[in-house]
Amino acid sequence: MDAIRWHEDHLLLLDQTKLPLVEEYIECWDHHIVARAIKILQVRGAPAIGAAAAFGVALAGLNYTGDSVEEFEAEVHQAIDDLAKTRPTAVNLFWALTRMKSFLESTRGTSITDRQQSLLAEAQALLAEDKAMNEQMGQYGQELIPESAGILTHCNAGALATGGFGTALGVIRAAHQAGKEISVFADETRPLLQGARLTAWELMKDGIPVTLITDSMAAYVMKQKLVDLVIVGADRITANGDVANKIGTYGLAVLAKNHGIPFYVAAPFSTFDLSLQSGDEIPIEERDPEEVRTLGGTTTAPLEVPVYNPSFDVTPNEYITAIITDRGVIQGPYTENIAKHMKS
Numbered sequence: 385m386d387a388i389r390w391h392e393d394h395l396l397l398l399d400q401t402k403l404p405l406v407e408e409y410i411e412c413w414d415h416h417i418v419a420r421a422i423k424i425l426q427v428r429g430a431p432a433i434g435a436a437a438a439f440g441v442a443l444a445g446l447n448y449t450g451d452s453v454e455e456f457e458a459e460v461h462q463a464i465d466d467l468a469k470t471r472p473t474a475v476n477l478f479w480a481l482t483r484m485k486s487f488l489e490s491t492r493g494t495s496i497t498d499r500q501q502s503l504l505a506e507a508q509a510l511l512a513e514d515k516a517m518n519e520q521m522g523q524y525g526q527e528l529i530p531e532s533a534g535i536l537t538h539c540n541a542g543a544l545a546t547g548g549f550g551t552a553l554g555v556i557r558a559a560h561q562a563g564k565e566i567s568v569f570a571d572e573t574r575p576l577l578q579g580a581r582l583t584a585w586e587l588m589k590d591g592i593p594v595t596l597i598t599d600s601m602a603a604y605v606m607k608q609k610l611v612d613l614v615i616v617g618a619d620r621i622t623a624n625g626d627v628a629n630k631i632g633t634y635g636l637a638v639l640a641k642n643h644g645i646p647f648y649v650a651a652p653f654s655t656f657d658l659s660l661q662s663g664d665e666i667p668i669e670e671r672d673p674e675e676v677r678t679l680g681g682t683t684t685a686p687l688e689v690p691v692y693n694p695s696f697d698v699t700p701n702e703y704i705t706a707i708i709t710d711r712g713v714i715q716g717p718y719t720e721n722i723a724k725h726m727k728s
């Protein structure tokens with residue numbers, strides 16, 4: 385099941401707020417619908433946000449009906465600005481928007497009709513490339529997975545979060561396809577339960593053994609020696625190898641180090657932000673307090689209790705055993721090796 389799909393003349397997004405109970409697509413006819421879908425997490429996960437935004441840009445171009453090149457470009461630029469305001473942490477969003485903006489410039493001199501079709505083709509190429517990168521990453525990553533490993537993952541870094549196959553779940557899928565008898569522990573991932581609702585659903589659909597645990601059970605499960613490695617995705621990786629990912633990731637990395645368990649991050653090159661030197665510079669999204677005061681629409685806390693709801697945290701590079709990318713596996717020293725890797 386694709387999270388993102390172009391259908392004839394509009395975009396379809398699988399509504400991830402309704403999973404796992406309802407499998408329903410939202411029809412996106414303009415970039416405003418896409419921007420809203422990104423904001424309210426109907427589409428989520430760093431690479432998927434980037435790909436959806438690219439289609440949002442294409443929709444803005446396709447919806448232009450006049451014949452002024454200046455107006456056409458102004459509308460597309462407006463869409464890019466609107467989409468850039470949706471979520472601040474995943475750099476894939478800004479990477480995709482920058483790519484669409486440069487692409488628009490490269491089509492200057494051709495007709496508006498041609499440029500509209502080219503923008504759509506570029507968004508489709510970006511989506512297809514993301515899936516291909518994940519499959520490649522899966523091949524590199526699965527070599528690190530022992531024969532019958534117990535694997536802990538957090539949030540959802542699967543097909544739903546990407547153009548297909550997944551990053552962290554892509555590595556898990558590739559290991560499973562290679563015949564390894566792995567089993568996965570999925571953290572439920574409060575407050576929005578991406579692990580319980582999405583990762584458990586995705587892995588069960590593929591027949592990959594998965595056991596759901598609450599976030600607070602991770603330490604005990606590690607202590608019991610049920611976990612051989614942790615693997616997670618990423619929303620932004622800085623030049624020194626610090627990694628922003630779903631809130632709770634940092635805690636898992638500290639726990640893994642304490643228990644002598646390898647901690648891997650899987651992410652495509654579009655998740656690296658070499659303009660930032662360290663994770664301290666990453667903007668961390670803070671979301672609506674209601675997400676913490678409630679669970680599945682039911683109030684679980686005093687209505688007025690103050691809440692702190694950072695959506696991501698940063699794992700310092702020293703906790704990371706290796707970063708698996710579509711170009712290979714990177715180990716420390718990260719500043720040096722990431723620079724080399726990104727040049728290749």
Ligand code: MRU
Pocket residue numbers: 425428429430431474538539540541542545546550551552578616617618619629630631695
């Ligand atoms: O708030 P979300 O659901 O968009 O957060 C998603 C994550 O933190 C994922 O782990 C990350 O984007 C990597 S997805 C391949």
